[in-house]
Amino acid sequence: MSVAFGTQSPGRRALKWFGLAAIVLSIAACGRYAYERREQWRSDLESRCMASGAVQMSRYVQRTNAINGPGTCGMDYPLRVAAQARGQVSYDRPQTLACQMIPTVDRWIDNVVQPAAQRWFGAAVVEVKAGSYSCRGIRGGRSGRMSEHSFGNALDVFAFVLNSGHTVVVRQHWRGETAESGFLREIFVRACDHFTTVLGPGSDAFHYDHFHLDLARHDPRWTRRVCRPRPETVQMLQPSSPTGGFGWGFGRQGSFVR
Known part of the structure; x- marks a missing residue:
């Protein structure tokens, strides 16, 4: 069957319109990203932290080039951090963080x-296995509300290595009644006194490990904190000796728990 010159089959017309639609969407996306800006409080927080001298450059903490995009992702003063606590606790790999996270x-x-x-454990933590900067949404990908990781304003902690050689892993040791689970629950609950968001196993499907x-x-006054699971629901343990073990203890709200 012949086709008259100058006409197109339905399939070719569909491909043509699909291509045009893709171009239009790409242009729209570029225009949207061109006008997107990070919230001003983020830049203000970074600037105040850098000016305060709270973070000193060293062989453990070094300045890197500003990160601008894609979209609102990035930092004005990203810092490459190889270790925390004056070099006493190293990361398994260097982390990229905004200034305010480091102190x-x-x-x-x-x-x-x-x-x-x-x-x-009668020991000290010497290494943290962690993750930091990543331009993505809170559920992964680039859609929806952006994660604090997109601004270097978050740290994911997966495990702690002790100077005894023992490793405490969140995924493996959170549950149960062991010294490891007692340690993890204690530092999780008390992290809520230092960070505005603390999420761990049991909070949702994304933070199981x-x-x-x-x-x-x-909130505008920096008073609201998000801690999940809620501290009062975390079953706390009490060490019976510095070599491990556990006993009876008090929960965060004074309830007697094991």
Whole structure:
């Protein structure tokens, strides 16, 4: 069957319109990204932190080039962090973080993680297996509300390595009644005193194997915190000796739990 010159089959017409639609959507997306801007409070927070001297450049913390995009992703003053707590606790790989996260993680390690490690194991944490900057939505991908990871304002913690050589893994040790689970629950609950968002196993399907820690602004006054599972629902344990083991203890709200 012959086709008259200048006419197109339905299939070719469909492909033509599909191609035009793709071009239009691409142009629209480029235009949208061109006008997207990060929220001003993020830049303000970074600038104040850098100006305060709270973070000093060293062989463990180094400045890198500003990250701008795609979209709103990025940081004005990204920092490449090889270790926290004055170099005493290294990362399994360097992390890219915004300035304000670094002293907050330091305080959590100094005031919560290390004392808990001494109580539960008679040891010190020397390495954290973690993840940080990633331009993505809170559910992965690029759609929906952007994750705090997109701005270097979050840290995912998967495991802790002790100077004894023992490794405490969130995915493996959160459940149960062991020294490892007692340690993890203690540092999780007390992380809520340092970060504005703390998510862990039981919060949703995405955090079954790690702690998510961030400094998101949940309200204009910075008073609201999101901690899931809620601290009062976390079953707390009490170490019976610095070599491990557990006993009876008090929950966060004073309820007697095991």
